[in-house]
Amino acid sequence: GQQLNQSPQSMFIQEGEDVSMNCTSSSIFNTWLWYKQDPGEGPVLLIALYKAGELTSNGRLTAQFGITRKDSFLNISASIPSDVGIYFCAGPINSGGSNYKLTFGKGTLLTVNP
């Protein structure tokens, strides 16, 4: 099925370090979305990718749409304490006709030590 495998499951880093996480699938995706969820809150969309090979930045965050369309990467540079949270990747799967719903990875829990 169109499941997303996200890794690593968790990361413990020091403030100032760079972070890299990825999401892979056995199926092709035409869109990759990256969300961040702060503790006790709803996920917030960080970056959306629509084209294979696309590299998009949002401040210290950079995400890439893999050329094979089966993977995506999210990098955070010079981490700060407020980067703490769970990062999810997501992609659309067909729910019938022209209707799509999202499937989500299980998330990467990021802890930043000041």
Place this chain on the structure above:
Amino acid sequence: DGGITQSPKYLFRKEGQNVTLSCEQNLNHDAMYWYRQDPGQGLRLIYYSQIVNDFQKGDIAEGYSVSREKKESFPLTVTSAQKNPTAFYLCASSIVGGLAALSSYNEQFFGPGTRLTVL
């Protein structure tokens, strides 16, 4: 401000009681979704609706019910048939388009969530 609101933030209920979680959006989005989140499980889709008066089951619909009488509102009822209802519930919305696989129509925007605890 445009956005999605969920109420209440925290909800406590006794076992065996039905409970309804509210979700309202003023983004003029056609589609709305309900997810359940458990530790280490990611987001699992309960129900979704892409148009008023129509909705479909997601991956874990058993023990839940929804209605979509208005475009802005998509309440979720957790019934007594749901065997393990304690969880964090998230509502989301998105626009709907003909080329949904290839465009920003896939972007879902989430509410702040409701944490339900059944005692």
